[in-house]
Amino acid sequence: MNTSFPVIICDDSSLARKQMARALQGWNVSITFAEHGAEALDAIHQGKGDLLFLDLNMPFMDGYQLLECIKREDLPTMVIVVSGDIQPDAYKRVKNMGALDFIKKPINANHVNDVLHQYGLASEIGEIELAEQLPTDMTSDLQGYYQELSNVAMGQAADRLARLLKVFVKQPIPRVALISANELNMILLSHSNDDNGAIVSQGFISSGIAGEVLLMFSESCIHDMAKLLKYEDAINNEAEKEILVDLANVLSGAFLNSFANQLDINFSQNAPAILSLSEAMNEDNDTQQRWDKTLSIEIGYHIEEFSIKCDLLLLFTEDSLDALNERAQYFE
Secondary structure, three states, X not given: OOOOEEEEEXXXXXXXXXXXXXXXXXXXXXXXXXXXXXXXXXXXXXXXXXXXXXXXXXXXXOHHXXXXXXXXXXXXXXXXXXXXXXXXXXXHHHXXXXXXXXXXXXXXXXXXXXXXXXXXXXXXXXXXXXXXXXXXXXXXXXXXXXXXXXXXXXXXXXXHHHHHHOOOEEOOOOEEEEEEHHHXXXXXXXXXXXXXXXXXXXXXXXXXXXXXXXXXXXHHHHHHHHHHOOOOOOOOHHHXXXXXXXXXXXXXXXXXXXXXXXXXXXXXXXXXXEEEHHHXXXXXXXXXXXXXXXXXXXXXEEEOOOOEEEEEEEEEOHHHHHHXXXXXXXXX
């Protein structure tokens, strides 16, 4: 039997690593896993990565930084980016940095096969009979599932915003946690230093699952957004409301739709409601006795070259968690 082809799968999500490894079943590859760019770089130096499947948003060293190192050191590895960041600029940037191609998440095995054939890798790697077991490092806890679901949904929302404003949206690693009502209050308090800021709330519901998306904007962010949206008139209260509703429909709508599609469900969404920070905190104080712990997913979007930031906070009702967890475990 021919020597297996050395492949590195670099992604901070154990679920994403599992999905990528599953997509490579049937190919004669030996897989090395890396949780961030620094680990992948070390593996490349050891000769373990003739081909690298690379995520972009990771801690310690992200995909862009690793691509810079590979180019600077002229390392002998071919790179295929696998990311939920589907902005046109993201594709252009990684191609300019030397990546062969860009596969969007969630991973589709047929697309992976097509890419391998397109670049002549299929004949070089070779096919084998399907293995009965996946490689090691295949465990995923629920937090990992929700982080990967959020990575894909985050990319969809950022792409919508980027196309609307013709900008590049920087995307962080989603923060996934079970929080109490008091901890939610602390998150809202961290935004209370801007008295003229605003929160846009949008509720959603499906069978057995319900929750709310909170989008938190500062006053300066709203005015900068207005410039990008080419609002030429004075920014009065009505104009601010229009801007906030437009952005909510883009960000929360795209995020919720992608999140739901991945779980094979549909969310009915309420119309966005605009709250002040103090109103949101008062609303939380009124309801904090109704629940103990619930799932929160927090994402901070930042538009490159502008001082524009927007925090998205996804909250599920406590009684949604059992149904949500059952759905998430089948996301493979």
